Amino acid sequence: MQFKDGQLFLSPSDVTAFLACEHLTTLSLRVARGELAKPKAENEQAELVFRKGREHEAAYLANLLAEGKRVVEISVEPDFDWERAARETEEAIAAGVDVVYQGVLADGRWRGQADFLERQADGTYEAVDTKLARSAKPAYILQLCFYSDQLARIQGSAPARIHVLLGSGDRQSFRPQEFAAYHRRVQARLEEFVAAGRATTPYPCTHCGI
Numbered sequence: 001m002q003f004k005d006g007q008l009f010l011s012p013s014d015v016t017a018f019l020a021c022e023h024l025t026t027l028s029l030r031v032a033r034g035e036l037a038k039p040k041a042e043n044e045q046a047e048l049v050f051r052k053g054r055e056h057e058a059a060y061l062a063n064l065l066a067e068g069k070r071v072v073e074i075s076v077e078p079d080f081d082w083e084r085a086a087r088e089t090e091e092a093i094a095a096g097v098d099v100v101y102q103g104v105l106a107d108g109r110w111r112g113q114a115d116f117l118e119r120q121a122d123g124t125y126e127a128v129d130t131k132l133a134r135s136a137k138p139a140y141i142l143q144l145c146f147y148s149d150q151l152a153r154i155q156g157s158a159p160a161r162i163h164v165l166l167g168s169g170d171r172q173s174f175r176p177q178e179f180a181a182y183h184r185r186v187q188a189r190l191e192e193f194v195a196a197g198r199a200t201t202p203y204p205c206t207h208c209g210i
Contacts, residue, residue, distance in 0.1 A: 001025075003032040008194060009082075012112040012143035015183075018190045019139075023200040025193065049132065056167055057115055057130040061101060064116075069098040074113075076104060082111050090154055093117070093125055100125070105150035110187075114147045118163075125151050126159040132167035140164050141174060145183035148176035 002009045008029070018025045030036035064071055072092040076085045085104035092100045100117040116128040127147035131140055144162035152158040161173045 001028045001032045003034070007109060008032065010110050010190065010194070012146040015142055015146070015186055015190055016139035018193065019142075019186060021202075022193065023202045025190070026200045029194060052167075053130070053132050056132055056165075060116070060130055060165055064099055071099045071101050072097045073101040074103050076113070082106055085113075086111065089117075093151075093154055096123065105147055105154075107150055107153065109191075110146070112143065112146050112150075114144075117147070117151065120160075124155055124157055124159055126161050126163060127151065128163040128165055128171075130165045134166060134168060136164040136166070136172045136174070141179055142183050142186065144174075145176050145179050146187075149180070149183075 001011065001014050014025065014028070017028065027036065031038045061071070072088075072095075074085050074089050074092070076082055082104060083106065086106040089100055089103040089105065092103070096119065098119050101115070103114050103117045105112055105114060114127045115130050117125045118128055119125055127144050129140060129144060131137075133140075141162065141164075144164070148159045148162050159176060162176045163171055163173045165171050
């Protein structure tokens, strides 16, 4: 979630956070607007998980390169120009590269960054996210549904599958059409919640760490 030039931008991770805890969304919104500072609490376990996750992602990228895949990496740094990064992602897809790494997909106030966008035999692209978990969680699928929707918009046809590459090395694949209606409904609920500015109270959970 980011507030820029008078507009609030949302991401797939904001959807999953909203489902976990509405108060977390309220706090994130206040942080985005500069009304609240996000604490810089040290969490060694979270840092370890983050590092292992990046290693898992890097190992898969290395395998793709070793296979001779043509990989184009997209970066929003150093200027954090999401529009430019989204444009470069669409250009890489139009060029027909094998894999777009860290591709940025944006549409209006929504934007996200997929781990991998992989070209299929029919020329379309499908989204792949790397996760350390032993099984695909609903939050992963919802995020992938956003990428699938954006790929359908860009390439003119809906991807047949979305994929989660687990920490075990196993790949779990799903049909995004089976989750699309729910995903769009949750997106709409989040937009309505943000627009309404409804007051919330913290639940007795671990999500409201802001």
